[in-house]
Amino acid sequence: MRLKTRRNTPVWLIAVLPILSILVAFIFGAFFIIWAGESPITAYIALINGALGSSFAITESLTRAIPLIFTGLAAAVAFRAKFWNIGAEGQLYCGAMAATLVGTGMIDLPSIIMIPVLFIAGALAGCLILLLPVFLKTHMKVDEVVTTLLLNFIILLFVNMLLEGPWKDPMAMGWPQAARIIDNGVLPTIVAKSRLHFGIIIALVMSIIMWAILRFTVWGYEIRAVGYNQQASTFYGISINKSVLMVALFSGGLAGMAGVSEVTGLKGYLTLTLSPGFGYTGIAVAMLAQLHPIGVIVSAIFLASIYVGADAMSRTVDIPNYIADILVAISLLSVLVGSMLARFRIVWGK
Amino acid sequence: MLELLELILTTSLWAAVVRIATPLIFATLGELICERAGVLNLGIEGIMTIGAMAGWLWVYQGGDLWGGVVFAAIVGMLFGFLHSILVVYLGLSQHVSGIGITMLASSISYYAYTMIIPFSTTPPKIVAFSAFEVPLLSSIPIIGGAFFNQTALTYLAYILVIVTFYVLYKMPLGLTIRMAGENPVANEAQGINVLLIRTGAVMVGSALMAIGGAFLTMSAFDAFYFGMINGRGWICVALVIFASWKPGKAFLGAILFALFEALQVRAQLIGADVIPYQIFSMMPYFLSIVAMMLVARRAAYPKALLVPFRQGDRI
Numbered sequence: 140m141r142l143k144t145r146r147n148t149p150v151w152l153i154a155v156l157p158i159l160s161i162l163v164a165f166i167f168g169a170f171f172i173i174w175a176g177e178s179p180i181t182a183y184i185a186l187i188n189g190a191l192g193s194s195f196a197i198t199e200s201l202t203r204a205i206p207l208i209f210t211g212l213a214a215a216v217a218f219r220a221k222f223w224n225i226g227a228e229g230q231l232y233c234g235a236m237a238a239t240l241v242g243t244g245m246i247d248l249p250s251i252i253m254i255p256v257l258f259i260a261g262a263l264a265g266c267l268i269l270l271l272p273v274f275l276k277t278h279m280k281v282d283e284v285v286t287t288l289l290l291n292f293i294i295l296l297f298v299n300m301l302l303e304g305p306w307k308d309p310m311a312m313g314w315p316q317a318a319r320i321i322d323n324g325v326l327p328t329i330v331a332k333s334r335l336h337f338g339i340i341i342a343l344v345m346s347i348i349m350w351a352i353l354r355f356t357v358w359g360y361e362i363r364a365v366g367y368n369q370q371a372s373t374f375y376g377i378s379i380n381k382s383v384l385m386v387a388l389f390s391g392g393l394a395g396m397a398g399v400s401e402v403t404g405l406k407g408y409l410t411l412t413l414s415p416g417f418g419y420t421g422i423a424v425a426m427l428a429q430l431h432p433i434g435v436i437v438s439a440i441f442l443a444s445i446y447v448g449a450d451a452m453s454r455t456v457d458i459p460n461y462i463a464d465i466l467v468a469i470s471l472l473s474v475l476v477g478s479m480l481a482r483f484r485i486v487w488g489k
Numbered sequence: 490m491l492e493l494l495e496l497i498l499t500t501s502l503w504a505a506v507v508r509i510a511t512p513l514i515f516a517t518l519g520e521l522i523c524e525r526a527g528v529l530n531l532g533i534e535g536i537m538t539i540g541a542m543a544g545w546l547w548v549y550q551g552g553d554l555w556g557g558v559v560f561a562a563i564v565g566m567l568f569g570f571l572h573s574i575l576v577v578y579l580g581l582s583q584h585v586s587g588i589g590i591t592m593l594a595s596s597i598s599y600y601a602y603t604m605i606i607p608f609s610t611t612p613p614k615i616v617a618f619s620a621f622e623v624p625l626l627s628s629i630p631i632i633g634g635a636f637f638n639q640t641a642l643t644y645l646a647y648i649l650v651i652v653t654f655y656v657l658y659k660m661p662l663g664l665t666i667r668m669a670g671e672n673p674v675a676n677e678a679q680g681i682n683v684l685l686i687r688t689g690a691v692m693v694g695s696a697l698m699a700i701g702g703a704f705l706t707m708s709a710f711d712a713f714y715f716g717m718i719n720g721r722g723w724i725c726v727a728l729v730i731f732a733s734w735k736p737g738k739a740f741l742g743a744i745l746f747a748l749f750e751a752l753q754v755r756a757q758l759i760g761a762d763v764i765p766y767q768i769f770s771m772m773p774y775f776l777s778i779v780a781m782m783l784v785a786r787r788a789a790y791p792k793a794l795l796v797p798f799r800q801g802d803r804i
Contacts, residue, residue: 171597175604223584281778281785282730284531284584288723289774300767422588459603464596472571472589475581 148481156477157427157438157470164469171465175458182456189451190444196451198333202405204436204443206231206414208342209397210421211428211435212349217390218422219353219430220366222383224269226287227394228418229294233268234261234395235402236298239306239317239409242324242402253323258341258399265395266388268294273387277380291418299411308408317409326404336404343436345393350432352389362386394418416464420446423471429478442467502751503635507643508709510747512537514646515701516725517732517739518653519694523569525657525734526690527670527793531587532572533698534722535594536565540699542598545706545713546605548615558642558703565699566692568594573688580797591722602713612712618642640708642700649697654736666690670791673798683798698722720774727777731784734791742780749776 169179190200210227217224224230237260248256268290275281302315310318326337353359364372365382373379401413424442428434449463496502516537523530530536540561547557568590575586606613618640627637657663665686668676673683701721706713728746732738750773757769 171600218585225588275778275782275785279782279785280788281781285723285727285730285781286778289720289727289777292720292723292774293771296767296771300765303767304765419588419592422585423592426585457607459600459607461596461600461603464592465600468589468593468596471592472575472586475575475585475589476579479579479581 143484143486145482145484152481153429156481157429157434157474160427160470160474160477161441161466163473164466167469168462168466171462172458177456177458182452182458182462185452185456186445186448188448189455190448195333196447198330198335200444200447201339201440202334202336202443203447204440205336205338205342205404206397206401206417207420207424207439207443208339208346208436209393209400210417211424211439212346212421212432213390213394213397213418214421214425215428215430215432215435216349216353216362216393217386218366218425220362220382220386221369222386222390223284224272224287224387224390224394225284225422226269226272226290226418227390227397227421228414228416229287229291230265230268230391230394231398231401231414231418232294232298233264234398235409235413236301236398237261237264237395238320238324238399238402242320243318244321247321247323250323250327253321254326254337254403257320257324257403258396261395261399262392263395265391265393265398267391269387269391273384277383295411298409302409302411306409311408315411319408320403324403325407326400334405336400338400338404341396341400345396346432346436349389349393353432358385394421397421420467423467426471426478427474429474429481442470496752496755498631500631500634502755503632504638505751505754506744506747507635507639508747509750510743511639511643511646511708512701512704512721513725513728513743513746514650514740515704516698516722517728517743518646518649518736519697519701520725520729521694521732521734521736521739522653522657522666522697523691523694524729524791524794525670526666526687527673527791527796527798528573528576528687528691529583529587529795530569530572530590530691530694530698531584531726532568532590532594532695533587533725534718534720535591535598536568536695536698537702537705537718537722539568539594539598540565540702541706541717542602542702542713543699544703545615546601548617548707549605549613554618554707557707558700561699561703562696565695565697565702568699569692569695570688572695573691576797577684577687577691580799583795595718599715602715612714614711615707617706617711618708642704642708645700646704650736650740657736667791669798670793673793673796677800684800687798698725701725724773724777727781730788731780733784733789746773746776746780749773 172179172182189196191197213227238257241260242257272283272286275286276283302317306317308316308318328336361377361382364377365379369379397417402409406413424435424439427438445466446463449460452458453460516533520530520533543564544557544561547560548554572586572590575581576583620638620640623637627633665681669683669686676683705717728742732742753769753772757766
């Protein structure tokens with residue numbers, strides 16, 4: 140058995156790989172469910188029911204997908220250029236802080252202006268914090284993986300400090316949370332009696348914009364080129380540093396918008412529990428989508444359903460909801476293995 | 490200033506320094522071995538978590554302490570093996586695989602913990618390793634009582650620094666490992682199986698990371714907590730760069746880092762009224778970034794780090 144490089148990958152294979160990966164995850168996940176002493180079939184039925192069993196469940200899954208679309212896009216655009224931004228979690232909180240700073244009374248404008256202002260503020264905050272790792276990478280050759288990861292911890296401590304100190308809402312009965320976003324800054328819900336908010340529209344629009352940028356603009360071309368082959372890109376006069384900067388601005392901005400959308404659409408205020416690791420899950424979202432901005436929408440909804448379903452399942456069947464994280468991690472690893480099949484063909488025999 | 494000097498001269502401070510440094514020494518050595526063989530292992534954070542979990546679980550279920558250490562090491566090795574299959578044999582992205590391993594190992598740890606202890610407010614404590622005084626050495630003023638009145642795992646960490654150094658620089662095996670990270674083609678020309686060497690290095694390195702995690706549950710906190718690794722793994726990745734991939738420097742780096750950490754904790758107590766404690770807690774992470782900035786320009790990365798190797802490749 141050996142591997143042969145494919146000239147081009149069939150389209151059906153690219154579509155089938157993520158589905159296969161998730162199947163693999165569910166098969167391995169079954170062992171963990173058996174370990175917990177439950178039947179995988181009952182558990183998975185409960186999971187699917189919890190995620191898609193009612194119209195409320197579906198809106199919950201879609202609501203959970205919103206931040207994942209943003210962080211998935213953030214990872215996808217960065218990984219395209221092989222810029223390893225693992226700091227989406229921190230950038231998300233920076234966006235949330237910016238929305239809180241601007242949206243809790245600093246300015247009060249009609250919704251139609253207020254909401255874009257908050258999103259721009261959040262995106263800027265996400266970009267700004269990512270500038271430090273970018274500068275360290277381009278000017279001092281410091282690896283961005285470790286700096287973006289470490290910044291996550293610093294930012295979370297900073298949010299903690301604000302919420303226990305100057306930003307603590309005295310009306311919150313001692314809970315460490317910031318003041319509410321003023322009414323004009325709150326995203327409207329788009330389905331009655333649900334939590335599904337306007338953020339989903341913004342997320343979808345951003346996916347299309349990112350797709351168009353990567354597909355049709357010179358920037359997008361340069362980003363893809365740098366990802367494929369840095370030396371060749373330099374040879375053709377593409378500045379690597381400039382491309383990395385562009386990528387970082389998009390990536391940080393998108394992650395920041397995830398924070399704005401959670402604060403203004405879902406919670407209404409900043410807390411330390413705003414994100415249960417959306418930044419990290421975004422990496423799985425992006426990989427399952429094969430780093431394609433439109434694919435991100437599908438994989439974000441899919442992974443969000445697993446999380447929502449697992450929460451519901453853990454209430455009825457006696458299985459910790461960490462099963463969702465296990466399933467997502469296994470799908471990430473198996474789609475990575477699957478990407479081999481997209482690049483190579485297995486030839487049996489000599 | 491004089492107070493700071495007095496503080497630095499106390500045995501209790503240095504004892505804390507060594508306690509903080511021990512898990513970092515294990516995990517930094519582990520990452521160092523992986524990277525020397527040409528493989529970045531970002532699974533470190535998750536492997537430390539599951540090592541902490543495995544060691545705790547073994548003892549909690551009635552096993553003995555050394556059995557727990559061995560169990561943690563085996564579990565770490567298994568995840569190292571998974572990482573090797575993906576990045577050594579299949580040549581996939583070491584970044585993505587590492588992050589995936591971290592996500593998988595930590596979620597399995599938390600899953601298992603919630604399954605075993607479903608509703609508890611205070612994590613159950615285990616009977617952990619107790620300190621053991623080394624005769625003679627522990628009577629050295631100030632540092633003697635700090636470095637040589639620790640638990641067995643800390644002594645194991647000292648020994649491993651020396652063993653790693655000896656193997657890497659004084660034995661043919663070490664040369665082979667280093668060559669796998671610098672020039673695998675040359676390795677192959679000698680008839681050495683590069684893939685096997687890399688896999689072995691990643692598995693041994695991962696075992697050390699897991700023991701580093703196990704130190705936290707079996708020698709420091711005596712219990713398992715959610716998020717207890719708290720970025721220590723990532724700090725170790727930075728420490729490896731700071732140590733320019735040398736075991737001795739890794740040891741010194743971990744001690745230096747732990748000294749700042751211990752001082753930071755003490756400053757937190759003194760300065761709590763003026764400066765929020767979070768500012769102090771940020772210091773270790775800032776420090777790691779600064780440490781990388783200091784050395785990054787002249788950092789001599791192993792030349793084949795991140796580069797997958799296929800048998801029969803030519804340059």
